Amino acid sequence: MAQKGPLPGFRDFYPEDLARRAAIFRAWRAVARRYAFVEYDGPPLEPLELYTAKSGDEIVGQLYNFEDKGGRAVSLRPEMTPTFARMVAARANALPKPVRWFSVPQLFRYERAQRGRLREHFQLNVDIVGEPSELADAELLCVAIDIMRELGLGPNDVRARVSDRRLLNALLGAIGVTEAQLGTAYGVLDKIERQPHDVSREKLAEAGLAPAQIERVMALPDISTLDDLERDFGQVETAKPAIAQFGRYLAHLHALGVEAWVDVDLAIVRGLAYYTGTVFELFDAKGELRAICGGGRYDNLLGQLGGVELPALGFGMGDVVLGELLKAHRLFDDDAVDGPDFWVVSTEHCAPASVLRAAASLRRMGYAAEYVLNEEKLRSQKSSAQIKAAERAGAVWLMVLRDDTRVEVRPLSRAPGGEARDGAEVLLHDLMEPERGLAVLAEAGVPAPRED
RNA sequence: GUGGCUGUAGCUCAAUUGGUUAGAGCACCAGACUGUGGCUCUGGGGGUUGCGGGUUCAAUUCCCGUCAGUCACCCCA
Incomplete structure (x- = not known):
């Protein structure tokens, strides 16, 4: 049927398709500029080492990589962050802080395509470098939410789920989860909605958690407000700073006027090797689609990738899931293709x-x-x-x-x-x-x- | 990479228990008409039923393979 179509996981953009894509891009750029972010770009093709250096060779399986005619091992970019880190690091001393940059790269990965997940997509990247304050975390999420607004979506359509690595570490520590058990606990929380609870409990037990600890870990996703946090962990001395910090983050979001969109959700985990602080994801409220957007704070990454110690945070928002959501809500202009004047x-x-x-x-x-x-x-x-x-x-x-x-x-x-x-x-x-x-x-x- | 489901015209679908030249709507093209406007009418192009093989007198229909799509797993930077 589609034998003459594009390669698997790639898309042809007919004028009506391109018009929809352009509408998404317009919203991205309009909101990013509104928050005083400036646009940059980098090469779509990069040295393979840029991606294997920190992530290891096993990610090559997910890369669209090959050898060029000069014998160089290269890869189409699967993400923008390493390129971004390199660019920022190269001028780290000269750039006024905080750096507020955004980009709309086309990204590639070699995986079996699924709904909302192709081998190629466009992804808005918004990053802030050089600012450790929770104000930056709140600002960042606010950009993502405002894009939803810009596209005609409301808090009944899209939910922002927020968590914080530092907070979760403190809570798990308070429960008595050891450093070695942390990975298992994260994995269980990440899958808590998709995996039967019996399986989750079994995994935690295998990692050596006591039954009482298991129940406390399993109950973490029930925490949905700052009050819940205070009630369950407010008396734990080691958790107080993280709770206070998270509280400031939520307060800033409130002041920025997006609290109606935000849910506290400690089951939001995201990449283990990546994030160090706040993490968030945007989902359609019905929960039928993949995440629209995900991001958070990655204070160590620029040091690992670029050799400069700078706090940083950012998010990525792809065009595929977002397009599906807009289509489902009929928010695309019917005749978006421009006719002649x-x-x-x-x-x-x-x-x-x-x-x-x-x-x-x-x-x-x-x-x-x-x-x-x-x-x-x-x-x-x-x-x-x-x-x-x-x-x-x-x-x-x-x-x-x-x-x-x-x-x-x-x-x-x-x-x-x-x-x-x-x-x-x-x-x-x-x-x-x-x-x-x-x-x-x-x-x-x-x-x-x-x-x- | 592993497993499940699916595959008829550009799109949405139809084709009695396998049975003549695989149909319809929309879209497209041409013409008529509306004495300036998305209407209406007429006609037309378009399918080796994803592809390859097998069973059968006969396959869109049954079987196998393959490709593609889709869902789940893996992974999600």
């Missing part, structure tokens, strides 16, 4: 050359202009047929050539104010010079061409 219509009283002159003048002014691209039809096709084509192409205005000197500018259904308005007659001669042409069209009710 003008469709120039010939009549029996005009020469085809006049149509071309009119279109050329519109294009000089900066408008998108189209007409029947067939000389025979330009000479003889009825204007009604051309108008039909104009509507179908998504045109906004008609320019009907009454004859070789006079044109009628008429709104189509997409024009501001709809199709109720009458057309205005304009002299073709007045359109030849762009500045005068724009003034004449403005008088006829046509807005200036879009800047982008």
Whole structure:
């Protein structure tokens, strides 16, 4: 069926698909800029070592890697963070802190494709470097949530689940979980919703936890408020600083006006080797899709990857799951593919050359202009047929050539104010010079061409 | 990489217990008509039923393989 399609896990973007992607990108960039982040980019192809150095060779199985013609081991980038770390590290001393950068890279991985998980996707990366304060953590999550808002989603559609590695470590320590048992405990919490509780208990028991400890670990996901934390662990001296810190984080989120979106969820784990502090994920409220977005604080990573000790935090938000969610909520514009601003219509009283002159003048002014691209039809096709084509192409205005000197500018259904308005007659001669042409069209009710 | 499910036109689907030239709607193209507008009408193109093999007088239908999609596992930086 799809034998001639793209490679497995890759996508063709037809105009309507690209329009949707562009809508997502627009929201990403608009919100990131609103929070004063600046955009950067790096190479889509990197040395393989950039990814194997810290993660080990086993991740090669997930990489889209190969040997180039120069014999170099290279890989398409599976994530942006190593590139980001390298770039920041190279100018670490010169960059004013905190660094607030974002990027929209296309990322690649060699895995079997599943729903919401392809071999290629675009992912917004937003990172802050050089700021240890919880204010930065709150700011970061707020960006992610504001993007949801920007796209038309609300707290009933999307939930932000937040946790903190430092907090969870303290709580597990209070329960008596040892350093060696930490990994198992994390794994169980991560899978608590997808795995039968009996299996979870069994795993914890195998790791050497006592029955009472197991029940306390299993109960951690029930904690959903700061009050719960205080009640269960407020008296534990070693947990107090982490609870207080987490409390400040939540308070900042409240002050930023996003508390309605946020759920405390200690079962949010994310990459073990990566995060050191706050972690969060955004999910659709129904819980039907994969995570829309995930991120957190990774204070050690720049030291590991770039050799500079700087606190850092960031998140990634992919276009695939987000696109599915927007589609499910019908938040994509139905005719997002831009039609021409003008469709120039010939009549029996005009020469085809006049149509071309009119279109050329519109294009000089900066408008998108189209007409029947067939000389025979330009000479003889009825204007009604051309108008039909104009509507179908998504045109906004008609320019009907009454004859070789006079044109009628008429709104189509997409024009501001709809199709109720009458057309205005304009002299073709007045359109030849762009500045005068724009003034004449403005008088006829046509807005200036879009800047982008 | 492992296992389950699925595979008919661009899309959504149909085709009696295996039985003639595999159909429909939408979309697309052409024309007519609407004396300037998404309507309506007529006609047309488009499928070696994912591909390959097997069973059978006969396969879209049954069996095997393969490719692709999908779900779960693994993994999620």
